[in-house]
Structure formats: structure tokens, C-alpha cells
Amino acid sequence: MPTAIAVTSADLVLPPTDQQTPAAAVLPAPDSRPLDAALADMQMLLEQHGHVVVAYPSSVTTDHERRLFAVRAILESDRVALLKLDLPPLGTAVLVRQLRQLSLCDFSPGIIASAARLLSHYIYAGAVLNSVAKLDRVPVSLKAHLKGWMPGSQFAVLAGPQPQLIRIGQGSGLLTGPEFGAQFGTRMLTARGALPSEWVTDTLAPAWHVQDVQxxxxxxxxxxxxxxxxxxxxxxxxxxITVLYQLVASVRRERCHWCGMELIGDRCAFCSAPVPAPENRAHDSGVLNQGTSPNP
Structure with a gap:
């Protein structure tokens, strides 16, 4: 069975891109699911899938996050990875769907979990806002804060991979878009709140050469x-999915020195242990290494 991908709310589970993409498990908030039921849910996922990767946005409530850690601690399981993502919720949902796709590939649970940090750099997540007065997750200048209180103002904000903020209007320019669009193609997902704006679909998507907007x-x-x-x-x-697979497969793999899981990047997604610096890694003591430099 593929590695289970779990989320903290059902709205982070986007429709699959094909008939093979598996669904994601939903781990509800403490006020809607008692602890014993949450433990049973996680135990069932572990029995069915072996490992569970839980992805959730940084805006999740403190009680909900504590529940996730409590469940993992009570079960004393080293097979549950908790990924707190800095992406906005819609970007998190996109990343979750990509992890669901990759769970069907020949990657180990450690590679799938640590791939989240890599893939997040290829998701351009942002929003059009009527005000940035209460925005605290993207750097906002004092001038923009003051303009955020003016009626009728609209701002375009990019949260990642590089934060950016512009005021929508004449001569305001555009947000910096993805560089991979011309070579690999780009799709865009939008979600509307209570703001009547067509700027994303009419202006931003064409400028970014987006092939499809959903x-x-x-x-x-x-x-x-x-x-x-x-x-x-x-x-x-x-x-x-072919491009995503190649991105992940092209990165050098490591073995976590603490829990033994495979990983890419500089930190294990399951136990959070960092990858030792090259000069601090243990080396074989066999005769082939005698008299050689300890540096790789």
C-alpha cells in the first residue's frame, strides 16, 4: 500500500487529477473528534499503509497542532511525519495533491515526506487582498500598511517561493511568475473569497503564461x-507527475543517522534530525580507509 497522506481539514483535499491518485485522510480538530477516536484513526492508517505523512498549514489552530503531536506521542510511533507548511492554505492543498500523486511512485516514505520542502519552491502561492493591514505572514512596508486602510485599495501578494507585494493599479507592475512555465507548462488554481476581482484570471494568468485556470x-x-x-x-x-518525479529523483538521497529513514534535503521529515555536515559524518574503519583523508 502507498504511504498515507493526511491533512487537517477536508478542504485541503483537492479532486484527483486522474483515477489513480489516492485520496487523503482527514484528521479533524479536537472539538469534533475525541482523543480515543483520533488514536484509533491513526492506528488504522498505520496498519493499512505503514507510514503516515500529515501536512497542514501554519495557520492551523494551536489545539489542533497539539492534538497531532499528542497522537504521535501516545502511539510512540516513529512512522508518522508531521509537516507544518509555510504555504498558504490553497498552496498547501496543491502540495498535498502532489504528495498524493508521488505516493504511488517507487519512493520510500522518507523521500515522499522530505519532498514537500523541495516541491514547495515550485508552487507560486498568493492572493489578491482588499487590505494588508492584518497581514503578518508576508513582509509589508509601513506605506503599504497605511494604504491598506484606504477604501477601494487592492493588493497582490505572493507568499512563496519569494515574498512580494504590489498595489494593483496603473503602473503597478506584476508579481514575479514561475520560470518553468515555458518549458514544463503551468496550471493555476484559484479560490474566491468575498472580493469581486478578476485580476488573477484576466491579468496575472496571461502574464504568467498559464495554460489552464481552475x-x-x-x-x-x-x-x-x-x-x-x-x-x-x-x-x-x-x-x-513525470516532471515532479524527475525533480524528486534527481536530488541526492541520504540516510537519517538517527531514525534510519531515507531523505532528501538537510533534515529528516520523520524525526527532524538534521543531516550531519560532511566533516562530522562517520566513516568506515576498514583497511581501504586507513591513511586516507577523513574528508569525502
């Missing part, structure tokens, strides 16, 4: 993440 319901955590419910959220991404 709409999804606005995630419940989006107003909390962006600081306002008057928004249009968007996320541009790589849709081709």
Missing part, C-alpha cells in the same frame, strides 16, 4: 492566514 472552494483557514476574508487566493504549479 477554481476551487476557498479553504476555511485562508481568511485566518491572509488576515482578511475579502480575497482571491491563487496557486500556480507544475501539473505533470
Amino acid at each position: 477554481e476551487a472552494p476557498l479553504p476555511d483557514q485562508s481568511p485566518r492566514w491572509w488576515g482578511t476574508g475579502k480575497l482571491v487566493e491563487f496557486a500556480a504549479y507544475l501539473p505533470d
Whole structure:
């Protein structure tokens, strides 16, 4: 069975791109699911899939996050990875779907979990907002804060991979788009809040050479993440599973020195242990290494 992908709310589970893409398990908030039931849910996922990768946005409530850690601690399981993502909720949903796709590939659970950090750099997630006065997850200048209180103002904000903010209007320019669009193609997902704006579909998508724009319901955590419910959220991404597979497969693999899981990047997604620096790694003591430099 493929590695199980889990989320903290059903609105982070986007429709599959094909008939093979598996669904994601939903781990509800503590006020809607008692602890004993949450433990049983996680135990069942582990029995069926072996490993569970839980992805959730940084805007999730503190109680919900504590529940996730409590369940993992009570079960004393080293087969549960908890990924707190800095992406906005819609971008998180896109990344979750990509992990669901990759779970069917020949990657180990450690590679799938640590691939989240890599793939997040290829998701251009942002929003059009009526105000940035309460936006605290993207750097906002004092001038933009002051303009955020002016009636009728609209701002385009890019949260990642590089934060950017512009005020929509004459001569405002555009947000910096993905560089991979011309070579691999780009799709965009949008989610509308209480803001009547067509700027994303009429202006941004053509400028970014987006091949297809689809709409999804606005995630419940989006107003909390962006600081306002008057928004249009968007996320541009790589849709081709073949390209995603090549991205992950091209990165050097390591073995976690603490828990033994495979990983890519500089940190294990399951136990959070960092990859030792080359000069601090243990080396074989066999005769082939005698008299050689300890540096690789």
C-alpha cells in the first residue's frame, strides 16, 4: 500500500487529477473528534499503509497542532511525519495533491515526506487582498500598511517561493511568475473569497503564461492566514507527475543517522534530525580507509 497522506481539514483535499491518485485522510480538530477516536484513526492508517505523512498549514489552530503531536506521542510511533507548511492554505492543498500523486511512485516514505520542502519552491502561492493591514505572514512596508486602510485599495501578494507585494493599479507592475512555465507548462488554481476581482484570471494568468485556470472552494483557514476574508487566493504549479518525479529523483538521497529513514534535503521529515555536515559524518574503519583523508 502507498504511504498515507493526511491533512487537517477536508478542504485541503483537492479532486484527483486522474483515477489513480489516492485520496487523503482527514484528521479533524479536537472539538469534533475525541482523543480515543483520533488514536484509533491513526492506528488504522498505520496498519493499512505503514507510514503516515500529515501536512497542514501554519495557520492551523494551536489545539489542533497539539492534538497531532499528542497522537504521535501516545502511539510512540516513529512512522508518522508531521509537516507544518509555510504555504498558504490553497498552496498547501496543491502540495498535498502532489504528495498524493508521488505516493504511488517507487519512493520510500522518507523521500515522499522530505519532498514537500523541495516541491514547495515550485508552487507560486498568493492572493489578491482588499487590505494588508492584518497581514503578518508576508513582509509589508509601513506605506503599504497605511494604504491598506484606504477604501477601494487592492493588493497582490505572493507568499512563496519569494515574498512580494504590489498595489494593483496603473503602473503597478506584476508579481514575479514561475520560470518553468515555458518549458514544463503551468496550471493555476484559484479560490474566491468575498472580493469581486478578476485580476488573477484576466491579468496575472496571461502574464504568467498559464495554460489552464481552475477554481476551487476557498479553504476555511485562508481568511485566518491572509488576515482578511475579502480575497482571491491563487496557486500556480507544475501539473505533470513525470516532471515532479524527475525533480524528486534527481536530488541526492541520504540516510537519517538517527531514525534510519531515507531523505532528501538537510533534515529528516520523520524525526527532524538534521543531516550531519560532511566533516562530522562517520566513516568506515576498514583497511581501504586507513591513511586516507577523513574528508569525502
